[in-house]
Amino acid sequence: MAKQQTMYITTPIYYPNDIPHVGHAYTTLAADILARWHTLQGKDVFFLTGTDEHGKKLQEAAQKAGKQPKAFIDTIVPEFKEAWKKLNIHYDRFIRTTDADHEAVVQKILTKVHKKGDIYLGSYEGLYCTGCEAYYTEKDAPEKKCPTHKRPLEQLKEPTYFFKLSSYQKKILDHYKKHPEFIQPANRAQEIINRVEEGLQDLSISRTSFKWGIPLPFDTKHVTYVWFDALLNYYSATETKGKEKYWPADVHFIGKDILWFHAVYWPAILLSAGLPLPTTIFAHGWWTIHNEKMGKSAGNALKVDQLISYAGVDSARYFLFRNGVFGEDGDFSEQFLKERHNNELANKLGNLVSRVSTLAETHGLTKTKPLPTNKVIAQYTQELESYQFDKALTTLFTFIDSLNELIQSKKPWETKDTKVLYQVADGLKTVAILLSPFMPETTEKIAHTFHFELTKKQLASPLEVDTIKKSPILFQKIDMASKPVQQTKKEEKGKQNNSPERTNDTKKIKKQEQAKGGKIAYDDFSKVELKVGLIKDVKPHPNADKLYVLTVDLGEEKTRTIVAGLRNHYQPEHLKGKKAIFVANLAPVTLRGIESDGMILAAVNDDDSHVVILQPEQDLPQGSKIR
Numbered sequence: 300m301a302k303q304q305t306m307y308i309t310t311p312i313y314y315p316n317d318i319p320h321v322g323h324a325y326t327t328l329a330a331d332i333l334a335r336w337h338t339l340q341g342k343d344v345f346f347l348t349g350t351d352e353h354g355k356k357l358q359e360a361a362q363k364a365g366k367q368p369k370a371f372i373d374t375i376v377p378e379f380k381e382a383w384k385k386l387n388i389h390y391d392r393f394i395r396t397t398d399a400d401h402e403a404v405v406q407k408i409l410t411k412v413h414k415k416g417d418i419y420l421g422s423y424e425g426l427y428c429t430g431c432e433a434y435y436t437e438k439d440a441p442e443k444k445c446p447t448h449k450r451p452l453e454q455l456k457e458p459t460y461f462f463k464l465s466s467y468q469k470k471i472l473d474h475y476k477k478h479p480e481f482i483q484p485a486n487r488a489q490e491i492i493n494r495v496e497e498g499l500q501d502l503s504i505s506r507t508s509f510k511w512g513i514p515l516p517f518d519t520k521h522v523t524y525v526w527f528d529a530l531l532n533y534y535s536a537t538e539t540k541g542k543e544k545y546w547p548a549d550v551h552f553i554g555k556d557i558l559w560f561h562a563v564y565w566p567a568i569l570l571s572a573g574l575p576l577p578t579t580i581f582a583h584g585w586w587t588i589h590n591e592k593m594g595k596s597a598g599n600a601l602k603v604d605q606l607i608s609y610a611g612v613d614s615a616r617y618f619l620f621r622n623g624v625f626g627e628d629g630d631f632s633e634q635f636l637k638e639r640h641n642n643e644l645a646n647k648l649g650n651l652v653s654r655v656s657t658l659a660e661t662h663g664l665t666k667t668k669p670l671p672t673n674k675v676i677a678q679y680t681q682e683l684e685s686y687q688f689d690k691a692l693t694t695l696f697t698f699i700d701s702l703n704e705l706i707q708s709k710k711p712w713e714t715k716d717t718k719v720l721y722q723v724a725d726g727l728k729t730v731a732i733l734l735s736p737f738m739p740e741t742t743e744k745i746a747h748t749f750h751f752e753l754t755k756k757q758l759a760s761p762l763e764v765d766t767i768k769k770s771p772i773l774f775q776k777i778d779m780a781s782k783p784v785q786q787t788k789k790e791e792k793g794k795q796n797n798s799p800e801r802t803n804d805t806k807k808i809k810k811q812e813q814a815k816g817g818k819i820a821y822d823d824f825s826k827v828e829l830k831v832g833l834i835k836d837v838k839p840h841p842n843a844d845k846l847y848v849l850t851v852d853l854g855e856e857k858t859r860t861i862v863a864g865l866r867n868h869y870q871p872e873h874l875k876g877k878k879a880i881f882v883a884n885l886a887p888v889t890l891r892g893i894e895s896d897g898m899i900l901a902a903v904n905d906d907d908s909h910v911v912i913l914q915p916e917q918d919l920p921q922g923s924k925i926r
């Protein structure tokens with residue numbers, strides 16, 4: 300049997316000094332999409348992500364939090380893992396640079412490179428940015444301010460070991476020439492080539508001014524420079540048994556901010572250590588908000604929960620790759636996301652699935668020659684495998700348009716033409732399989748409705764005819780004119796439970812209330828469901844000074860997120876662990892970007908200066924009803 304082809308895909312390892320945001324999610328999702336695609340193609344895929352845990356930045360963040368570095372980082376790492384889980388990201392290993400196996404490999408490589416004569420002792424003086432963990436020259440930062448973080452640079456001087464980066468200039472340039480695919484996209488490569496041609500200075504790779512790092516094996520007063528340590532994660536993850544086959548990596552996905560480290564330092568380190576170089580380093584653009592880079596230091600970072608709250612996970616995954624070119628910057632907009640959700644996902648794909656499955660339920664399908672899909676498949680494959688995610692999605696949606704047009708022109712609801720229904724259903728099979736890396740949950744539902752599997756084999760074989768049942772609604776449309784915005788999943792759940800239309804109920808109550816001069820009917824009030832809830836967690840709302848984001852247990856399978864205007868009245872520790880009364884059947888509303896699924900009851904004095912939450916007089920289990 301032929302050896303299974305391997306595919307090794309990585310993301311940067313992120314600094315765990317704060318919880319992840321959309322920028323981090325973007326790179327990690329790109330890797331997930333590509334990993335899912337190659338798995339679908341039958342390849343043996345290894346997808347690595349993780350956290351970059353050493354260095355001055357992390358030491359300072361831990362100090363600020365009043366914790367030891369490792370103890371501090373241990374509280375942030377689960378936030379990354381949780382975010383990736385929520386986004387349906389399936390990595391194979393989450394590497395931490397504090398993992399013992401990684402530390403051992405870093406020391407092994409340092410010893411090797413030192414013995415080779417590529418490391419020597421000197422002293423370094425320069426302008427340092429802790430945010431970047433890098434020195435800048437006056438040329439790169441003429442005002443002595445970091446070009447990325449816009450903060451003043453620090454003048455640092457310390458004894459340090461240097462890595463002979465300068466002696467790799469020619470070899471690196473040769474490699475670029477021989478392997479034009481090494482730095483992508485090509486327009487970013489030229490900038491790097493120009494800078495390398497200007498000459499390379501040796502790289503300071505050790506620090507003595509702080510302790511949080513991997514000690515140099517040949518001089519333990521020094522800790523290893525965080526980038527020398529971090530870059531090696533890609534290789535160290537393949538040094539364990541069974542994983543050796545994955546090196547060299549096929550693609551390192553990174554943001555354009557760290558291209559220099561990856562395109563210059565990284566090949567030089569590998570060349571010095573006598574290791575093969577990765578095939579491609581792909582540097583994508585930045586997500587900006589109002590044209591400022593989204594990031595921790597800018598304070599404008601959109602958190603993963605917020606991203607998901609707009610229209611669900613699959614719509615978020617779709618939007619991030621549909622809205623712009625992967626290699627270029629894109630400005631994030633909640634409105635664009637919702638528009639694409641409505642216009643493309645709900646109107647084009649969702650409607651088509653609903654229409655065809657409804658007609659097929661009534662009239663059935665008759666097997667016939669499927670529509671030709673080879674061209675679409677080939678084009679989509681070429682675009683996806685060359686990291687042109689937006690183009691691949693355009694190709695697929697053009698095909699979806701053609702399926703919609705076919706249905707529209709053939710009118711099977713009049714003609715009862717069950718052959719055309721079959722052709723469109725078979726086309727939807729192609730769509731779902733190709734789209735599955737981007738939208739795993741939705742495509743699983745389509746596959747379930749039309750009875751096929753999301754596999755390469757099924758892509759090549761015609762749809763088997765079976766009894767079809769009407770598909771559940773795939774994308775609930777978002778009302779652009781009015782907040783509150785409802786989340787797809789919750790609405791679907793509400794519908795399946797035959798629960799009353801919550802929004803309409805509230806509107807009706809308001810109307811009747813007005814009609815009766817402020818009084819509401821007994822029956823109307825009895826529709827309001829009040830329950831005892833346990834406040835499990837309290838976090839400040841990232842976008843509103845007066846609001847908290849509460850995690851509340853209402854005795855249900857899952858906890859709820861409830862936004863409450865209590866920040867001027869309670870410290871988090873005075874709310875956490877308390878039981879209070881909540882409205883449990885309110886339509887969810889999005890408050891400053893976070894969806895609130897309920898309301899806490901509080902009594903307020905005349906001038907709003909005193910706000911107290913309502914609590915049951917005696918302890919009752921969460922979920923108890925108030926009557």
Ligand code: ME8
Pocket residue numbers: 310311312313314315321322323325326351529530531532552553554555556557584585586587592593594
């Ligand atoms: O640089 N738009 O970690 P980091 C798009 N630890 N992507 C963004 C982004 C934005 N606004 N902001 C961040 C580090 N990213 C090092 C990496 S690797 C050996 C060490 C993404 O936490 C993008 O991938 O600052 C960027 O390169 C990465 O997060 C930086 O993450």
